[in-house]
Amino acid sequence: MHTSSIDPGQIRAAAALIRSRVRRTPVLEVAGEDFGLPGIVIVFKQEYLQHAGSFKTRGAFTQMLRRSIPPAGVVAASGGNHGAATAFAAMKQGVPATIFVPSVASPAKLRQIRSYGAALRIEGDRYADALAASLAWAQRTGAAQVHAFDQVETLLGQGTVALEFEEQAPGLDAVLVAVGGGGLIGGMAAWYAGRTQLVGVEPEAAPTLTRALAAGQPVDAPTGGVAADSLAPRRVGDLMFPIAQRHVARTVLVSDEAIGHAQRELWRTLRVVAEPGGATALAALLEGRFRPPEGSRIGVLLCGANTDAVRFECQAEEQAA
Template sequence: MTEVTRDAIRDAAAVIRPHVRHTPVLDVDLADFGRPARPVALKLECLQHSGSFKARGAFTSLLTRDVPDAGVVAASGGNHGAAVAYAAARLGIPATIFVPSVTSPAKAERIRGYGAKLVVGGDRYADALAASEAFVAGTGAMTVHAYDQPETLIGQGTLGLEIAQDLPDLDTLLVAVGGGGLIGGIAAWYRGDVRVVAVEPEGAPTLHRALAAGMPVDAPTEGIAADSLAPKQVGQLMFPLAQQFVAESVLVTDDAIAAAQLSLWEAARVVAEPGGATALAALLSGTYVPEPGERVAVLVCGANTTAVQL
């Protein structure tokens, strides 16, 4: 099995560079959000192709593995499916995407718009995953897992490399967590050099419960960000990385996430889906309080939403 190392992440970054954006960093002051003054950097990965960081893992998987004639299949709450559909379309590969019924219309339409076959498989991500596995067994298509696959972790780790290039003096990075592919890849890059803080909704405390139990365990799959941050368990591959290199795990309420989503739009004119605003919610709600002088960045990781209608 491919190891999730810094060298692997560097190699992947070179492979996917022609296909992904180097997303910008926006320097803001929390005073603009109605909080005590403090400079904060926002890494706007919400501006990535397909609307989220997931494009990194998708391109890494499709460009470093042997894809069969049957194409690729993915189970997704929406963002991973959109990313796989986007990457497959750009590379001329057939794609079938299984989503649960909680997937937002914005994400479903994005998947269809990229030309993939969209299949609704059950009410939650775990249902869509089971349906996708049955499809693979019958067709021989290649699975691109949303978070529990080395190539996915390595691809998402390229975002850690990019943040390190953008913000070399960073102390702390706040990252939203669903299945853990993003924070696992970022943790694998930083390896403790930066304080990585996991932020999850109270209704889906997947990593939080796993860290408390010492192993991945089932968690609730509810809340405002259920289409992106609510698998039953975190990935087996990311969990040892989280145990070793994630400094802290905090939980935020749905109200705090919604408020952060609105604040991003009103104060910075940045559109984020609930999952994309979750990390910022920890700062704005006071769930995470930095030390004086602590240099903090927040990863705004997704923007596939219809919350802002123009």
């Protein structure tokens, strides 16, 4: 299957397939002035409330249910969230899972992966190292590779976020989405198909889609920054890229400081604990990298919460002191 298979009809079919296994996460409409942004309305899609703590669970279940899983089970490489989602879906489907993660994966995510019964292997310093190890494992054992962002099933599953968001909050003027490998924004772009302005938000230290769009193809980018365990895969996926070229309006880059500020503001204002990647989309508004016209209703995807809440609270207090 190719990019042509990633369309609204296929996304709707994926949503029907996984409906009983994922949560329909709620939305929350907030006055922009609550975040120091008067004149706009922010509509948050609370995908951090998804099983396993992120949107990745949608793609993982789509993989499990659309493919024939061999006796060796599944294998995945992940900065943490995709690994947790794959481990959770495998546990629910009763199949073995082996998850490769880089050393930058947060302790909270490692604990979560283990809690779902998966075999956890730490390999290398970055996602690309873990991916290479997982590919070798799949070749050696026959396990089914569940890619974090560059497989049709993954993109279809992540596209169900946009299907839900549009049903819950139709007519948004723009939707801000954090970008790592591009599975989420690629799937969402395939659903919205230009009907809504879709804006990718990336850390300055990991500008994967920004570099790709400038080059006209996926290219290597830096893989650092505070969100390196979720938004720094080296390059975006080949499958999502033509979809992004057609349907992603623009990308913006935000600083690590802005991401940290967004985390603290989510906690202060909504009592939401978001991981760095989960707060990145909001950072674009707070840092002024995306300035919507007055009267706009702006969708912001809060995509993950796999962090240690106690540690986050301590960090916030320390930085406020």
